[in-house]
Amino acid sequence: MNTSVLNSICIDHIKKNIEESISNIKKKNSTLNAFVRVYEDDVQKQFEAIRKKIDNGQPTGKLCGMIVGLKDLICYKDHPVQAASKILDGFVSTFSATAVERILGEDALIIGHQNCDEFGMGSSNEHSIYGPVRNGLDINKVPGGSSGGSAVAVQQDMCHVSLGTDTGGSIRQPAAFCGVIGFKPSYGIISRHGMIAYASSFDTMGIIGKNIENVRSVFEVISGPDEFDCTAYNEKFVDCKHIDKQKFKIAYLKNAVNYEGLQKEIYDALLNVFDTLRSNDNEVLGITLDFLQYCLPVYYTLTTAEASSNLARYDGVRYGYKPKEYKNIDELMCKARTEGFGLEVKKRILLGNYVLESGYYEKAKKLRYYIIKKMNDVFDEYDFLLLPTTPTTAFGFNHNMDSSQMCYADIFTTLASIAQLPAISIPWEQDGKNMPIGIQIITKKYNESMLLNFADYLLKTYNSS
Numbered sequence: 001m002n003t004s005v006l007n008s009i010c011i012d013h014i015k016k017n018i019e020e021s022i023s024n025i026k027k028k029n030s031t032l033n034a035f036v037r038v039y040e041d042d043v044q045k046q047f048e049a050i051r052k053k054i055d056n057g058q059p060t061g062k063l064c065g066m067i068v069g070l071k072d073l074i075c076y077k078d079h080p081v082q083a084a085s086k087i088l089d090g091f092v093s094t095f096s097a098t099a100v101e102r103i104l105g106e107d108a109l110i111i112g113h114q115n116c117d118e119f120g121m122g123s124s125n126e127h128s129i130y131g132p133v134r135n136g137l138d139i140n141k142v143p144g145g146s147s148g149g150s151a152v153a154v155q156q157d158m159c160h161v162s163l164g165t166d167t168g169g170s171i172r173q174p175a176a177f178c179g180v181i182g183f184k185p186s187y188g189i190i191s192r193h194g195m196i197a198y199a200s201s202f203d204t205m206g207i208i209g210k211n212i213e214n215v216r217s218v219f220e221v222i223s224g225p226d227e228f229d230c231t232a233y234n235e236k237f238v239d240c241k242h243i244d245k246q247k248f249k250i251a252y253l254k255n256a257v258n259y260e261g262l263q264k265e266i267y268d269a270l271l272n273v274f275d276t277l278r279s280n281d282n283e284v285l286g287i288t289l290d291f292l293q294y295c296l297p298v299y300y301t302l303t304t305a306e307a308s309s310n311l312a313r314y315d316g317v318r319y320g321y322k323p324k325e326y327k328n329i330d331e332l333m334c335k336a337r338t339e340g341f342g343l344e345v346k347k348r349i350l351l352g353n354y355v356l357e358s359g360y361y362e363k364a365k366k367l368r369y370y371i372i373k374k375m376n377d378v379f380d381e382y383d384f385l386l387l388p389t390t391p392t393t394a395f396g397f398n399h400n401m402d403s404s405q406m407c408y409a410d411i412f413t414t415l416a417s418i419a420q421l422p423a424i425s426i427p428w429e430q431d432g433k434n435m436p437i438g439i440q441i442i443t444k445k446y447n448e449s450m451l452l453n454f455a456d457y458l459l460k461t462y463n464s465s
């Protein structure tokens with residue numbers, strides 16, 4: 001086939017993808033509420049630029065034509081971003097996140113911003129100024145949170161991949177609830193520049209997709225050092241697409257498997273994963289981590305403390321929501337914060353101030369170091385740790401508005417966040433009501449390449465059985 005025919009096939013293919021994704025958004029978004037802003041005109045302009053490159057015989061980028069959605073916590077120059085909060089009403093980004101710059105540089109198409117829990121605080125996507133997101137597999141169920149819109153957008157083919165954020169599970173938990181792949185890499189391997197902060201020592205950008213190839217290629221592009229983020233890891237992710245080691249030594253978390261709140265079908269799915277791995281000659285052994293019960297308290301103590309500090313900048317003075325009337329600067333700040341933040345965010349700011357005052361913050365920090373050390377010990381011996389992503393499949397709306405109960409949705413995801421380790425949730429079977437189950441795999445720091453390969457291997461084994 002000659003080059004011009006190939007070029008027109010390529011252009012037609014990208015065009016068809018754009019049409020499909022826009023048509024899915026138009027058909028489904030009014031019910032599901034996954035996208036809060038759609039950038040159809042920008043995508044058309046980006047498409048024309050790609051077409052020009054192809055027509056002129058110039059090389060195209062590694063993500064050419066890939067349609068990407070952004071969680072409403074990720075800055076995109078000259079576009080509004082609001083963290084699903086009233087406090088950022090009217091705010092327009094003056095710069096793009098490093099990850100956004102990098103995907104645009106490789107010819108990805110940014111289709112819009114996606115709904116989420118306010119400032120990433122929540123597990124059901126019910127805490128959003130834009131209203132809740134619905135799970136496309138059952139609209140009476142939540143999509144998970146906080147990256148609920150990002151997971152539903154991928155689930156419903158509104159985009160190929162979403163860039164989300166994961167502080168304690170916000171990519172993995174909604175991915176599990178929606179039946180897609182949710183990947184949170186090691187802390188620092190993707191720059192946080194341009195990501196609205198919740199808890200800076202936990203916040204990690206990650207990727208939601210339907211297949212490992214897409215997740216991997218986006219990760220290759222967005223990972224790596226960044227002069228704008230001094231916590232960014234200094235090395236670039238290098239992929240080795242083949243699995244150089246054929247048999248793995250895998251641990252599973254006994255206290256997660258035997259957790260009393262674990263849904264029976266998730267328990268069964270885990271046993272099925274173990275059987276699959278064992279029948280492929282891998283070693284699968286149970287271990288107990290005595291600190292699992294401390295993960296939620298450590299996570300909520302440290303993240304609320306960090307959030308109380310990070311969110312202090314929203315005061316109504318320089319940007320975002322400003323009350324119409326106020327007598328002086330104190331009243332302006334007080335009204336802006338009282339009226340601008342939602343209930344869940346206010347609770348966490350208060351809790352954060354309390355833990356900082358009370359000395360719990362220091363105690364939780366010590367426990368974090370203990371957990372990091374213990375996890376390093378695990379990975380001295382094992383390649384991967386397997387556990388459920390969530391204790392239950394997607395639940396209904398207003399299921400449990402008491403946030404102290406809601407946080408149990410994060411019981412298995414906070415572990416990798418506390419220890420800053422890479423983790424992925426992959427879909428594995430469904431419950432009796434056809435809602436997806438997520439299996440989580442954690443590995444040692446900066447072992448992303450192996451993790452993605454292993455997840456791919458597991459998914460392929462599952463699909464071929």
Ligand code: GLN
Pocket residue numbers: 119120121122123145146165166167168169170171198410
């Ligand atoms: N659900 C967790 C929380 O509410 C995790 C949030 C996140 O990872 N951003 O804090």
